[in-house]
Amino acid sequence: MTAAAQQPEVVVRPDAADLARTVAGALLDLVEHAQAAGEIPGICLTGGTIADAIHREVARQTVSRNVDWRQVELWWGDERYVPADSPDRNAAQARAALLDHVDLDPALVHEMPASDAGHTDVAAAADAFSADVRSHGRGGFDLVMLGVGPDGHVASLFPGYPQLDVDAIALPVTDSPKPPPERITFTFPALNRNRQVWFVASGDGKADAVARALGGADPHDIPAAGVTGVERTVWWLDDDSASAR
C-alpha cells in the first residue's frame, strides 16, 4: 500500500439527500469508466439507511447514464442470516431500491447465503460463501462500500468481537449486538485488498465513530478504522456525520 492510499479523502455534503445524490453519481462514474475500459466492475454493496438512499439515487440517475448493468458484478460486505424473503436482508433492501430497477445478469449477483438456503448453520453458510469468492478468482473488488454504525462497526465487524482478528474471507457472527444476531461478514483481510473503499455515513449519530475512525482509533474499538482501499479511500459524509471531526 502506498502512503497516498493511506491518506483518506473526505467529502462532506450538506445533508443526507445531497450525500446520496453525490455518491450515486460517483458510483455511476466509476462503472462508466470501468466499462469504457472493457472491464466488468466488481462492486461490493453495503446495507443501512444511507446505503438505501444511495441505491435509490443510483436507480434514478442511471436512466441518463451510459451504464450496462448486465456487465456489473455485485457482492455484499455483510448479510443478515435470515430467510431469503426477509426485508432485514441487505440484499433485499438493495433489490427493492436498485436491483429490481435495472437489467442485471443474475449470474453476476453474488448474495451471501440466506438462512433457508440449505446450509447446516451460519458457519457452513459463511464457508460456502468464502468458496464462492475464491472460485470467482477476483484479486479484489473495484469498489467496496461500507456503512458505519454508531459504534464504529463496518460490515458485521463489531467492536471487540473475535472476527476482527481472524484471517479468512468471510466469517459467521452468532451474537451480533445489533439485531438480527446471526450474520455473515467479510473480514479485515478481505475488505483490505480492494481498489477503492468508500465509507458512507449520515446523521449526527455517526459523528463520534467517524471522528474516531478518521483520528486513527484502534480497529478493535472502531472497526471502521481498520479498512482502507489499495488505491483510494473516501469518506462520504454529511454535515452532521462530519460534525465531530
Ligand SMILES: O=C1O[C@H](COP(=O)(O)O)[C@@H](O)[C@H](O)[C@H]1O
Ligand atoms: O447492520 C448493519 O449496519 C450498518 C450501518 O447501518 P445504518 O442503518 O446505521 O446506516 C450497515 O452498513 C451494515 O451493512 C449492516 O449490516
